[in-house]
Amino acid sequence: VVDVANPTAPVEVGAYVGLEQAHAVEVAASYAYIADWYFGLRIINVANPAAPVEVGAYPMGLHNRSVAVAGNYAYVTEDLGGLHVVDVADPVAPVEVGAYNLPSPPYDVAVVGNYAYVADNDRGLRVVDVTNPAAPVEVGFYDTPGNAYDVAVAGNYAYVADLFQGLRVINVANPTAPVEVGFYNTSVD
Numbered sequence: 001v002v003d004v005a006n007p008t009a010p011v012e013v014g015a016y017v018g019l020e021q022a023h024a025v026e027v028a029a030s031y032a033y034i035a036d037w038y039f040g041l042r043i044i045n046v047a048n049p050a051a052p053v054e055v056g057a058y059p060m061g062l063h064n065r066s067v068a069v070a071g072n073y074a075y076v077t078e079d080l081g082g083l084h085v086v087d088v089a090d091p092v093a094p095v096e097v098g099a100y101n102l103p104s105p106p107y108d109v110a111v112v113g114n115y116a117y118v119a120d121n122d123r124g125l126r127v128v129d130v131t132n133p134a135a136p137v138e139v140g141f142y143d144t145p146g147n148a149y150d151v152a153v154a155g156n157y158a159y160v161a162d163l164f165q166g167l168r169v170i171n172v173a174n175p176t177a178p179v180e181v182g183f184y185n186t187s188v189d
Contacts, residue, residue, distance in 0.1 A: 024067050065079070066109050081101065105120075106118045107121055127141060142178040166185045
C-alpha cells in the first residue's frame, strides 16, 4: 500500500505478502481484490492501510489474470475457465455463482452496467451480458486485428490495447454489434 498524497514522493505505508503471485488488483470500498496468478481471488481488507489483512479467498484454476468489481460481484479472468463471477457480498465467504467459457484465454475485464467487456487475446473484444450473474452470456464481439490484452470502457466506447496493433477504439453503444471507430498506432517503426 503506497501513500501517494505527495505524488513526487510516494511512501509505502503497508504491505500484505501472503499471496502466491499477485497479477491484478481492483479496490472497492475498504477491500483490495487480487487476481492471484496461481490461486484465484484473494480479498484483502485495506481499511487500515498500514496493516492490510486477508479476509477471504476463492480458489480457481491457474493463470488468473484480471479482476473487476461491480456491486456485489468480482469478475475474474482465468486462462482455462474464461470469466468467473464471484459473489463478494460477504468478503469473508466469497462464492462463485456463474462462469462463461471464452474462445481464447482472456487477459482483462472491465464491467460497466450489465456488461463485462473482455480482452480475449487473439479473439478480440467480447461483450458478455452479466444481468444474471449465474448465467452470463456473450451478446457481441469485435475481432481486433491483433491480440487484445487490456480494456477500459468510458461512455459508449471500449478502448482496447491490441498488442502490436495499437489502441483500438470500439463503439459499444449497441453491445450486440460493437464496431471499431478509430485506432492509434503505438508502434515505434
